[in-house]
Amino acid sequence: MTTEKLYSYYLKSRLISTDTRNISNGCIFFALKGDNFNANEFANQALEKGASFVVIDEAEFALNEYCLLVDDVLSTLQDLARYHRKQLNIPVIGLTGSNGKTTSKELVNAVLAERYKTFATFGNLNNHIGVPLSILSINDNVEIAVIEMGANHQKEIELLCTIAQPTHGIITNVGMAHLDGFGGFEGVKKGKAELYAYIKETQGYAFINRDNPNLMEMSQTAGLNKLIFYGTENGNTIKGTLKSSDPFIEVDWTNHDVSSSVKTNLTGSYNFENILAAICIGDFFDLNPEEINGGLSNYQPKNNRSQLSKTEKNTVICDFYNANPSSMTAALNNISVLTADKKTAILGDMFELGPESATQHQLIAKQANESGLNDLIFIGKHFYAFKDQFKGIFFETPAEASLYLQENGIEDNLVLLKGSRGMKLESLLQFL
Structure with a gap:
């Protein structure tokens, strides 16, 4: 299967799918592999749902002429995109x-x-x-x-x-x-x-x-x-x-x-x-x-990036799509200069910091303590390690923080809610 031939199929619908839950009629399904899945196994299901072709890289799943066998599905997807870009x-x-x-x-x-x-x-x-x-x-x-x-x-x-x-x-x-x-x-x-x-x-x-x-x-x-x-x-x-x-x-x-x-x-x-x-x-x-x-x-901000939301109880800076030390520092600097009678920061762990993780969480906890905020809540095992070193309320999990917020409501505050995506801090928004 050459890139040029595959491109001719693509031009008939211009629809690509990598998920059998989102199959459009006439699309080309690319059977990608991950650490915990092999989409080659779902190639026939994609055809049954309306895909015109499926791109696979394991011969045992080539059931008919609509199964296009390639050496590597991901590389083929990338090559097809390169070819399209050149047009x-x-x-x-x-x-x-x-x-x-x-x-x-x-x-x-x-x-x-x-x-x-x-x-x-x-x-x-x-x-x-x-x-x-x-x-x-x-x-x-x-x-x-x-x-x-x-x-x-x-x-x-x-x-x-x-x-x-x-x-x-x-x-x-x-x-x-x-x-x-x-x-x-x-x-x-x-x-x-x-x-x-x-x-x-x-x-x-x-x-x-x-x-x-x-x-x-x-x-x-x-x-x-x-x-x-x-x-x-x-x-x-x-x-x-x-x-x-x-x-x-x-x-x-x-x-x-x-x-x-x-x-x-x-x-x-x-x-x-x-x-x-x-x-x-x-x-x-x-x-x-x-x-x-x-x-x-x-432009209206969305996706919980620098998004100011008014709840029944508080004004919340929803900035919990992701976090790293640089963005966390900037967010704390920002809330510290905003005008509000009471301010609270709820901070979740930052991921993918490697050997720097402990140092960076310690620095952010220190900055938060020096930001002049009324209340601080830290969530996650990395912040939790410093619970005896800094002021604030520390929880190991968002679930524990949720229980606390249900029993000890925050009201009339400007709240910064920020952490890495994997912390799923959106679960706390309903209690703010």
Whole structure:
């Protein structure tokens, strides 16, 4: 089965599935394998549900001519995406970073959509499976695509670049995330810089936050020469000032001596640089200030990222989609300066920190204790190890915290709810 032949099948429906629970009539089902599953076993079920073809890599499951046998299903999916990408003569913005990837992607898409037919990565489909699926979701009507790329080890961004083939690139920042896989902070910088290396090799454009010394160093090391800068100083294509962030962000910004101002629905001063990035990219693609501001002001945060929610009892900063030391520090800095009579932080463990885990949890617990908040609740075994060292209420599991919140309700507070995805802190929201 050649890629070209498989592509001819794909063009008949342009529908791909990797889950038999989501089979669309006429789709091609890719039987991927994982640590705990082998989708080759469900190939016949996919056909029965309406798939036109199934791509498999184990001959015993090739029951008929609609079962397409390949050497490796995942590689075939990635190759098909590469082939499709080469047929698309459009700008593709590759976006990565330790924090703010998804919010930045959504903001860039919201701005560009004011003028163009855009495609943006759905949710966080940003890995070695998600990026191919995203590329294969781009149809002929799309004029600009924004592809989010995530990574937790070296060479992953390099691989994703060969699939997405970005013409433009942006790294939101580099921080203390996935330290275990990257081998420390310098490893994070090296891994994220793989996007810059690809952009350099293909003579693409890079958008750089000039205020960030790590990004400046990485861009210089990569030898990038097509740079568009944004930041808070003169000399940038986009110069911005954080006007207010209590609780929503307002930004004054200037481009080409034209001044403008925008109020957003985002909370958290750490989103200021994400907003500037979206302004810079919108300006590069010739949007006027009214279009840029329209996209930003109409964007509503979701997916529990910097999302301000009013409950019957409290105002909750829902920021529990994920967490690492860098984003946790930023979130604590943010709530400490917001105006509220009473403030509470509920913090869950941070994952994938490797040997740095104990030190980083200790530092965050220390920062939380010094943030001037009224109450602190820590959840997870990593924070629990410091229960005798810091003030606050410590629980080993979210279930224990739920029981406490049911019996000791929090009311009339500004509450920060933040932790890694695996902590499932959304289970606590009903008690706040």
